[in-house]
Amino acid sequence: MSEKLAKTALTPATHTTPPAKFSHGVRKGNLLQVAGQVGFGPAAEGAAPTPVGPGLREQTLQTLANVEAVLTEGGAGWEDAMMIRVYLTDTAHFAEFNEIYNEYFASLQEAPAARTTVYVGLPAGLLVEIDALAVLG
Structure with a gap:
């Protein structure tokens, strides 16, 4: 019988x-699932997180x-x-998002990850959410 792999919660x-x-995020064995992340900057102790800016570029980065x-x-x-799964709130943002995304990953030497993009409702002020699945080793 194989040994059960530990599941580890991740919070940077x-x-x-x-x-x-x-x-x-959660890592189990060589799998790492990143939960949907949004454009919140680091929040001060006890403060509610807020989006880094009103624009798609700031929030995407x-x-x-x-x-x-x-x-x-x-x-x-x-x-x-x-x-990589991308959730946008506005279909009009697709082309701009692709430009930002391509710039961000321009120096990546490996084959790019597969990607899905869908349109959703997010809490007020948020324009984009992204999650990822990684395999290590």
Whole structure:
């Protein structure tokens, strides 16, 4: 019988405690799932997190930084990402998002991750949410 792999919750120091019972990321064996991250900057102790800016560029770059922080906390990087899911609030943002995304990953040497983009409703002020699945080793 095989040994059961431990499941580890991940919360980078830059992240606040989630508002419900979930983890920012979970690693089990060589799999790392990053929960949906949004464009919140690091919040001051006791302060509510807020979006970094009203624009798609600022929020996308912060969201990607937040996903990367969880990947790093779990011992991974973008080169380990197999799947990235993007949630946009406005179909008109698709082309601009792709420009920002392509710029962000321009220096990635590995094959790019697979990606899905869907349109959703997010809390007021938020324009984008991103999650990722990474495989390590």
